Amino acid sequence: MVDPAADSAVLHSWVVEERAQFWGMNGASRELVQEIYEDVDRRDTHHAYMVRLDGEPVALFQTYEPTEDRVSYCYEVREGDIGVHLMLAPAAGRPRPGFSRTLIGSLTRFAFRDPAVLRAVAEPDASNAKALALLDRLGFVRHSEITLPEIDLPEVYLPEKRAVLAFLDRPAALPPAVSHA
Numbered sequence: 001m002v003d004p005a006a007d008s009a010v011l012h013s014w015v016v017e018e019r020a021q022f023w024g025m026n027g028a029s030r031e032l033v034q035e036i037y038e039d040v041d042r043r044d045t046h047h048a049y050m051v052r053l054d055g056e057p058v059a060l061f062q063t064y065e066p067t068e069d070r071v072s073y074c075y076e077v078r079e080g081d082i083g084v085h086l087m088l089a090p091a092a093g094r095p096r097p098g099f100s101r102t103l104i105g106s107l108t109r110f111a112f113r114d115p116a117v118l119r120a121v122a123e124p125d126a127s128n129a130k131a132l133a134l135l136d137r138l139g140f141v142r143h144s145e146i147t148l149p150e151i152d153l154p155e156v157y158l159p160e161k162r163a164v165l166a167f168l169d170r171p172a173a174l175p176p177a178v179s180h181a
Helices: 004-013 018-023 030-042 101-109 128-136
Strands: 046-053 054-062 082-088 118-122 143-150 161-168
Touching: 004 018, 004 046, 004 054, 030 046, 046 101, 054 101, 082 101, 101 128, 101 161, 128 143, 128 161
Parallel strands: 082 118
Antiparallel strands: 046 054, 054 082, 118 161, 143 161
C-alpha cells in the first residue's frame, strides 16, 4: 500500500513530470499529493499500491470500485468490475528488456486475485497515445470516448477529463468467480 507520508515525495516527483500530465497533477505541491493519497487511504473503495523492485519504487498501481468513482456516470457498471490506474516510474539506469510487460502481467493477475472480479475498467486520457497503445497490447477492448465529470469536494478536486473507456475481461487462465446462486 502507499504510505502517504513516506511516499509523497516520490509520488510528487513522478506526477509533476511532463510525461505525467495525464494524471492532472502537474502543478500539485508535495503536500497536496500527500493529502490526495491520505484521502485514498481512508477509503474502503479505492486502493493505492507502491510497487517496488529490490526496494526501489517502480510503479504506482491503483484499484477502485467503479460504483464509487466518477466513471460510474459514464457507463453501466457491472457486478465484478474493478477500476485500474497505473503509473510507471521514470526510467532509471539501464533498460530492463521485458520489465514493463512482466510488471503489467503481475499487476493484471493482482487485479484479478479476487475471484469475484470479472472485468478491469480503465479510462486513460483520450490524448495519451502511449497508455492507449499499452491497453491495446494488454488486450483491453476500447469501448468509447467519454467525459469524466469534474469532482470538487473538500478532500479532492479532479477536473473534467476526456477519456477512453476500455475493458479487459478476466483472463481465461485465472479461475472464474464462484457463483453463490
